[in-house]
Amino acid sequence: MSKTATLEIDGNRYEFPIIEGTENELGIDIKALRGVTNGVTTIDPGYKNTGSCESAITFLDGEKGILRYRGYSIEELAEKADFLEVAYLLIFGELPTAVQLEKFDKDIKEESHVDEDMKKILDGFPKSAHPMGVLSSLTSALIAFNPGSVDVDSEEEMYNAIVKILAKFPVLAAWTMRKRKSLPLDYGDSSLGYVENLHKMMFARPNKTYEPNKLVYDALDKLLILHADHEQNCSTSTVRIVGSSHAGLFASLSAGISALWGPLHGGANQAVIEMLEAIKADGGDTAKYINKAKDKNDPFRLMGFGHRVYKNFDPRAKIIKKSAEEVLGDLGIEDPVLDIAKGLSSVALEDEYFVQRKLYPNVDFYSGIIYRALGIPTEMFTVMFALGRLPGWIAQWREMRLRKEPIGRPRQIYIGENHRTFKTVSER
Ligand code: ACO
Numbered sequence: 001m002s003k004t005a006t007l008e009i010d011g012n013r014y015e016f017p018i019i020e021g022t023e024n025e026l027g028i029d030i031k032a033l034r035g036v037t038n039g040v041t042t043i044d045p046g047y048k049n050t051g052s053c054e055s056a057i058t059f060l061d062g063e064k065g066i067l068r069y070r071g072y073s074i075e076e077l078a079e080k081a082d083f084l085e086v087a088y089l090l091i092f093g094e095l096p097t098a099v100q101l102e103k104f105d106k107d108i109k110e111e112s113h114v115d116e117d118m119k120k121i122l123d124g125f126p127k128s129a130h131p132m133g134v135l136s137s138l139t140s141a142l143i144a145f146n147p148g149s150v151d152v153d154s155e156e157e158m159y160n161a162i163v164k165i166l167a168k169f170p171v172l173a174a175w176t177m178r179k180r181k182s183l184p185l186d187y188g189d190s191s192l193g194y195v196e197n198l199h200k201m202m203f204a205r206p207n208k209t210y211e212p213n214k215l216v217y218d219a220l221d222k223l224l225i226l227h228a229d230h231e232q233n234c235s236t237s238t239v240r241i242v243g244s245s246h247a248g249l250f251a252s253l254s255a256g257i258s259a260l261w262g263p264l265h266g267g268a269n270q271a272v273i274e275m276l277e278a279i280k281a282d283g284g285d286t287a288k289y290i291n292k293a294k295d296k297n298d299p300f301r302l303m304g305f306g307h308r309v310y311k312n313f314d315p316r317a318k319i320i321k322k323s324a325e326e327v328l329g330d331l332g333i334e335d336p337v338l339d340i341a342k343g344l345s346s347v348a349l350e351d352e353y354f355v356q357r358k359l360y361p362n363v364d365f366y367s368g369i370i371y372r373a374l375g376i377p378t379e380m381f382t383v384m385f386a387l388g389r390l391p392g393w394i395a396q397w398r399e400m401r402l403r404k405e406p407i408g409r410p411r412q413i414y415i416g417e418n419h420r421t422f423k424t425v426s427e428r
Contacts, residue, residue, distance in 0.1 A: 041411040058231040062309035083224040087391035109190040111167035115145040131176040132261040140254035152401040174201035226316045229392025235259040241408035269381040272304040273368040276337040304365030311358035320366040
């Protein structure tokens with residue numbers, strides 16, 4: 001029998017259907033609420049209890065610490081798949097066959113150049129500009145060089161737009177770093193794989209032979225996979241809502257990059273390293289910072305801790321912690337900041353304040369330590385996150401358009417002045 005929920009307002013009872021997801025999640029379908037109640041709405045700032053869509057892409061259970069892309073566990077994908085396969089899986093719903101993967105790879109390589117005039121736009125930014133701001137602007141600028149809007153009913157057009165952005169985005173991301181370092185802009189090498197090419201575009205020097213390093217590639221590949229999607233988070237919801245006005249894919253992605261930049265979202269990976277460095281410079285006293293985080297009169301928060309959805313260990317953090325230890329070990333790097341991170345996390349995991357609020361390390365707590373070991377500058381950390389999240393944003397945008405979702409337009413409860421009459425300046 002189908003389930004329903006009953007709501008009573010001023011003695012009137014209303015019934016609403018309950019929909020059930022494939023993992024038995026229940027949601028009260030309030031689509032008819034305003035109509036049947038004559039204008040009553042719901043209020044849920046930050047959407048802590050509000051489902052914005054039905055989606056078949058990513059499942060996560062924050063209580064149990066489960067994350068799956070299209071049904072495959074993140075642990076298995078991180079171990080066995082490569083980033084391009086995961087991108088294909090997220091976007092098109094199934095793991096690619098060998099033929100599909102080869103074509104996908106070839107099509108991306110075919111598009112992995114950007115218009116030379118994009119360099120003039122990049123040139124206009126000061127070197128000090130944050131790479132996330134530059135990346136968002138350059139992604140938006142791509143629209144000017146690819147003006148045709150995508151006919152989402154045409155599978156071919158959709159595919160071409162997706163391949164284009166997957167190809168050009170790493171070039172733009174690498175350029176933001178090269179610009180800051182005053183290195184010549186590079187188009188990479190299409191004989192290399194996606195992640196290898198990204199690394200070469202970021203690190204190749206004009207006067208030095210580029211040395212490939214499988215260890216580094218594997219670590220990077222894993223990090224990108226772990227960041228590839230996370231259902232309706234802040235940046236993904238932004239991409240979906242911007243796209244719901246039928247703004248194009250590149251415009252929607254550019255908005256998503258801006259949303260990701262904030263320190264409460266993707267910007268946390270940069271904030272974590274800055275915090276760990278500050279603790280190190282202050283003598284490594286982790287207890288002092290745990291106390292600061294607990295003090296309600298102190299704005300300090302333990303960056304990389306807590307999550308809107310995970311009330312258990314973030315499964316990605318578990319994989320990244322292990323990977324951070326391996327990468328540092330394999331590369332022979334000793335980073336005191338890793339010890340501070342481990343110390344902070346072991347104290348916090350035992351502390352009443354964190355235990356009660358179910359605050360666990362999130363994906364960003366350890367990722368910065370690996371990025372640092374790979375020689376990636378701190379201000380590029382969130383760009384690395386964006387590179388990983390790109391297939392997720394694309395998949396969510398595509399799903400939203402294919403499901404013909406209506407334009408996103410929340411309601412509000414007005415709490416301002418009631419009607420009043422205008423006074424001229426001399427009357428005020
Ligand atoms: N340090 C100290 N206290 C914290 C932290 C933290 N990192 N996170 C949450 N709390 C406390 C809050 O003060 C609040 O306490 P209270 O109930 O006594 O008022 C309680 O835990 C609940 O916190 P909220 O802010 O209400 O939780 P919300 O779900 O809104 O926020 C968020 C989640 C933004 C991730 C938060 O935990 C945070 O700011 N973390 C640090 C930033 C961070 O690491 N962000 C990355 C998230 S992962 C990602 O985006 C990829």
